Amino acid sequence: NNYNKLNSEDFFTTGVSITNNIGISGSNQNLTYRFSASDLEQKGIVPNEMYKRQTFSLGGTLKANDKLSIESAMNFTRSNFNRIQQGSNVSGLLLGLYRTPASFDNTNGLGTTDAVNNAAAYEFADRSQRSYRGGGGYDNPYWVANNIPGTEGVSRFFGNFKTTYNYSHWLNFGFNAGIDVTSDKRKQSFEIGSNANRNGRILLDDYFTRQFDVNAFITGDIDFSSDFSFNYMLGTNFFSYTRETNSIDGNNLAFPGFLDISNASTILASEDLVKYKTAGVFINSQIGWKKMAYLNFSARQDYDSRLRVPVKDYNPSDISFFYPSVSGSFIFTEVLPKNDVLSFGKIRASWAQVGSPPPFEYLTSTTNTQNGGGDGDNINGGWGNGLNFPINGLTSFEQNNILGNGNLKSELTTTKEYGVDLRFFGNKLTLDVAYFQNKTEDAILNASLAPSSGFTNIWVNAGTMTGDGWEVTLGAKPISTENFSWNTTVNWSKNETIVETLAPGIERLFLAGFPTAGSYLVEGLPYGAIVGGAYLREEAGTASDTSLAIPGGAIVIDPATGYQAVDNKQRVIGDPTPDFIMGWNNTFNYKNFSLSFLLDWKKGGDVWNGTAWALSFFGRSQLTADTREETPIVLDGVLPDGSPNNIAIVRDRSYWTSNVGGFGSVGEQFVDDGGWVRLREFSFSYRLPKKIFENILIESAYFTFTGRNLWIDTNYNGVDPETSLTGNGNGQGFDYFNNPGTRSYMFKVGLTF
Structure with a gap:
């Protein structure tokens, strides 16, 4: 910018x-x-x-x-x-x-x-x-x-x-x-x-957390x-979590x-207590045959207090969930003739289920919460001249805006994985390939409610999601001598999660973002698809327009302004999931010297540049700088009657402060490719010869220089696209005044006595 x-x-x-x-x-x-x-x-x-x-x-x-x-x-x-x-x-x-x-x-x-x-x-x-x-x-x-x-x-x-x-x-x-x-x-x-x-x-928060x-x-x-060999583990587990929060708002x-x-x-002071306990029993076992074939079984039964509904009679089955797994592997090179090419070969497969309870306690029932002071917390609901609490030092309580769900149950994820591990030429060349599939049923998500319900949100088992992907690791030792060695490894991975179904009555679920562009769960779309305002297309509203996908046809131009017309329906304008991620790691050793570097490549993955969106309104973005000296142009598109657009405009302040510019409802033009190639890490070290320390207390010493993010190549027009507005949260692909990424240099001295 x-x-x-x-x-x-x-x-x-x-x-x-x-x-x-x-x-x-x-x-x-x-x-x-x-x-x-x-x-x-x-x-x-x-x-x-x-x-x-x-x-x-x-x-x-x-x-x-x-x-x-x-x-x-x-x-x-x-x-x-x-x-x-x-x-x-x-x-x-x-x-x-x-x-x-x-x-x-x-x-x-x-x-x-x-x-x-x-x-x-x-x-x-x-x-x-x-x-x-x-x-x-x-x-x-x-x-x-x-x-x-x-x-x-x-x-x-x-x-x-x-x-x-x-x-x-x-x-x-x-x-x-x-x-x-x-x-x-x-x-x-x-x-x-x-x-x-x-x-x-002044906001004071004191969190005290205990886990056993x-x-x-x-x-x-x-x-x-x-x-034949057999081993087993039979056990029980108990876990307790308590978090006490004391807050003061001055x-x-x-x-x-x-x-x-x-x-x-x-x-205004408040106190909050979160407690839950889990108890479980588990068994793991493995059967081996001739040290080449193995079959593993496991099962676990958990009981979790977060699933309990206080208004119902207690029944252990209401708070329990069971998840088994089975896996097998076969070292097929044990039955092949020994050779100098294939040193080791193993195939493997696994099937596993994992249950996940709700993230918090008290989601199965509606609780009360303390009223705060200020607009929206008075007896008239924030309208008119109501009475604000506390009154004369007396506080008040109201029903929580999160509706309890007594039917909430644990979500269940089923994972299948198939893989092969190959090693060649005495382990000088290795290849590991894995393909996995997963399916999450009864996914627990936070859904919005209509204002007429009297509540804002409810946690529900909202639907089913499926995913699959590949992970490939290729390693090699091209050179290995007494004084010099070179090890290289390439990692490549690709995965995608699709929202298959959502619970009845839920069209889409908001994860993060803004009205102009947000991360949502939508049936048939990738997890966290970016949905937001888009330009109007010719085929919008026709029989072929049956989803949130951007319709076909040219962009329609508003004849009154010469600007792009705005679709009255939000569309899918981006997918933050990358096409693939790849890393190449190399380590060179020569006598007491060592040099290594890691190159990372992320292909694709959209980012909504909300920083440019906002700055365009103020004339502070690169987009407004690029059009500052612009002569009149005719935007690509058609007029409402289908004829080619012939209206010349200047993308000046009026354009960038309109509905298609900064702070406007259209997020489409601010979505960029967030892919990159970067030198993730470079390291050089030297270990001093041991003979130097023969007569002193020091046994060894080394010096290391390490640099991270020394170089990046990206087409993204903003800060480092690896940064995220939500951190590691669900909603990815959003840049809204994110802190810039950093380049770092580290010098290290290590001594052993």
Whole structure:
């Protein structure tokens, strides 16, 4: 996009990351121990963004006697963040940064370095915000970096204890228990004058999470004869999850410059508790024949409290689900004559089912929630001059807007996989090919409800989805000598998931995005297809127009404007699923030197460039820059009577602020190919000769340089298309003021004593 250099490119800084690690380990015949500690400090690519983390780990094993062994590990991590607002957010850093016109200097003449923590850049003398829209609309990015801080402190302890008792080869007892406790304290502040919260706001959230996982099992190996072998595991599992949340929302700060909850005039507190438990029994077994053919069976029965309906009588069958699996493999080279070409060959096949409960507790019944203050939370439903709660310190409760579903059940995914593993020329050339199919039935999804229902959403078993794909790995060792070796591996994968059916009454399900372009589940379309506004085509509304696909025929031109006409029906305008993903990894070793690189290729996969969509309205996108000096043109298309378009227009401000331009209802022209080829990683290392350390405490030392994302080739007109507005969420293929991708360089020194 076409950004003013002073206001955008110079705003970003070079991030720095420093990591220090130390490890101590030792052992004797019956005991092993290990301790490690690490310290990480990162400075982000935007001002005042910081991350720090300290990690400690202690573990060991004890062989009490020939039959009893004990293993334990403990880990503690402490981290602190300073976060900056980003993404789809009125106070998002990049919204104000990229939309700033070239005629306005966000630094107020101070320059990027001096403006970072200098209030004169982003405030007037009366402490009101200085921004290109006079304090309205979007925030000055330096205001965001200094006056809208987000902090987070996380402390986490997790550990496990495991003991085994080997009674005999056919009967062993095992027990392991794990614990994971996390305290997460967050604070998000908005100074008075911030556009997302003009009167100032403080949000405090305290999350305390506990997880316990216990397994008890018996195992054994039995050889029925020299040809047949059998092993088994029979066990039980118990898992408990608890998350306590305490939140304080403080609004209307009394005076600026004091971002503390005590400065809030209105304070609303809430408490939330999420608990669920699962219990299960399982069995795994394997039968082997002549160490060449294997058949595996497994089955698991789980009971999950998230499926319980409080208003119904308890019945264990209502909260249980069963899922089995079977797999087999055959090493066919064991029955072939030995040869110098095919060293190893194995075929395999598997069939498995996995059950998944609802993601949260309490979805099977309608709950109550606390009323908040402000519009929409008064006794008139937000209309007119109602009474806002709390009143005189008294709070109120109302029915949750999520309707409980007493018929909710676990979803079931069935997977089939077929594969072959081939190795040639003494394992110098390897090939692994896998084909898989999966089918998810009773998929649990969040569906919208009509306002007339009195609710907004309900979790339902919404339909069936199927998918299939290929994974291919080709490896080779072209050169292997005493001093030099070259290993190379190519990975290629392709998969696609199709929405086969949705529950009756559901035409489509929204996953993420915006009204102009959103990610949806639609019958017959790929998972997460991008559906949005499109140009009108000649065949729209005809007998052949029976789906959401873009109809055939030319684009229809509006004779009143000369612009493209808009289809009154939203269409499928993109598919974020790539055609395939490929990686090529190479490692070269010469004496004490090592060099490696990884090339990644993503072919296809659409991205809706919402950043360009919004910036076009403000004349700040590359599209508007490219048409700034444009002479009158005739757009491709036909007039409503079918004759060729002959209306000349200039794509000026009127065009880019119309319904087909920025902030318009048409998302089609802002969908781009998000494919790329990149140098994902390059690494060079050198290990010092051991003879240097013969008479000192140091045993070995090495130096490594690593670079990531050093080069990218893409046709996408925006930030790195690998970034995502929703992170790893369901809705992929959306760029709306995403933070840019980063290129990193790392230098590492390793010492062993």
